[in-house]
Amino acid sequence: MTRKVSVSEVLQHSSPESAWIVVDGNVYDMTDFAPSHPGGPEIIHQYSGRDASVPYNEVHAPSLIKSSLDAKHHIGTLDAATVTESWTAANTPAPQAKAASSKPPLADIINMYDFEKAAHQSFTNKAWAYINGASNDSITRDINIETLKKIWFRPAVMKNVSRVTTRTSLFGCRLDAPFYVAPTGAVRTAGEEGELALARGAGPSGIIHCISTPASYPHDEILQATPEHAFFQLYVDKDRAKSAKLLRQISASDKVKAVFVTVDLPVVSKREDDERVKAENTVEKQVSPGKDQKGAGLARQSGSFIDPAVTWDDIPWIRKHTTLPVVVKGIQRWQDARTAMSLGCEGIVVSNHGGRAADTAQPSIITLLELHRNCPEVFGKMEVLVDGGFRRGSDIVKAICLGASAVGVGRPFLYAVNYGTAGVEHAVALLRDEIETAMRLCGMTDLMEEAGPDFLNTAPVDHLVYHGPHAYLGRKPRTRARL
DSSP states (O other), X not given: OOOEEOHHHHHTOEETTEEEEEETTEEEEOTTTGGGOTTOSHHHHHTTTEEOHHHHHHHSOHHHHHHHSOGGGEEEEEOGGGOOHHHHHHTOOOOOSSOGGGSOOGGGOOSHHHHHHHHHHHSOHHHHHHHHOOSTTOHHHHHHHHHHHTSEEOOOOSOOOSSOBOOEEETTEEESSSEEEOOOSOGGGTOTTTHHHHHHHHGGGTOEEEEOTTOSSOHHHXXXXXXXXXXXXXXXXXXXXXXXXXXXXXXXOTTEEEEEEEXXXXXXXXXXXHHHSOOTTOOOOOOOOTTOOSOOOHHHHHHTTBOTTOOXXXXXXXXXXXXXXXXXXXXXXXXXXXXXXXXXXXXXXXOOGGGTSSTTOOOHHHHHHHXXXXXXXXXXHSEEEEESSOOSHHHHHHHHHTTOSEEEEOHHHHHHHTTHHHHHHHHHHHHHHHHHHHHHHHTOSBHHHHOXXXXXXXXXXXXXXXXXXXXXXXXXXXXXOOO
């Protein structure tokens, strides 16, 4: 029989030494779990002895806490008869800053920028800062988009483009178009369905989604909602045993077709928009600040488990725990692409984490050009994917012309989750239509067979592409002052 727990008993467990929280009427003992919480123990201690249902459910699925904790940590259910006015007042969040009703009808959305505008209108300030925000001054986030605009098409005319095809295959998956949902964590911040909307909307629409390690829903629940195939994105945990177990679990599913190992974020970057915006429902409570004073952004709360010690030597270790194709995500220079190839990786993702890693890192499309200039052989040896700044179907066509096997689209699909599964399906349809329109206007009928650099003029950005040692800069020994 489930034990009933009184409010007075919960209040007695409000310290790091004994931390109980209430989520959806259930009382959990988080004392032992807090130190290993992916976002660090501070966020647990912030809500110890309190009801954390609202902030928890904004980011996580109701089922995640039960699947993450051993049954022994479930103390019981909150006794509603003991709830007092003071408890209710202390655990009632302030009204949300924006209402979901302020977004336009889905039928009015005609491109990815419309999804973004709708999200800006309807997301809470915290959700908008987390999803739209990037590192430091957001320079790389913005230049990703702007650089794609500077690459010109060279259309061929008088072609019979009455029928076109965009079909392709990727790691054994048949796709109707060469783009996929890039992995992103805590998708529930964008909408209640979270990753389930991506799973339900991607496959039936002819593309594939990539599940992130710090997902809002349990991984097995997302896979259950996945009709056919998915990729999985891995952040290597500081506790390597956890990553090894996760790899084995994911590899046991016949739906997962590749593992994307993210390597461009050894530590969570400084995301100032995210850190500045205080969650609308934050409970005022003084807790230990932990190991640093870098703020309480959602990204930092969900990414503190990432191991900064990952090196190329860990690729064989990863292979010991999975037989799936290994894709290195976060390539930003040609030398690393060649290293991935030499280690036998099945693919790479040219990516700067959507501007969420090192700010002022070069645009992803420039890195793709850098590979052509310095190690063109990688395109014939493994799948070369790219993400970062893709907002139009025409952007995707440009990347395919430059040798990409497929394109990852991240933020636009998060904005689409604002409308649930229907929003994801609509976003896919819009991008596919834009791709086919760009193909016809440029004189292509089979995207993966015909697309090539002769359809592009890259002259406006060619001067940005790295082409070898600097003409006058070099590494010089530093003089050490003798004091």
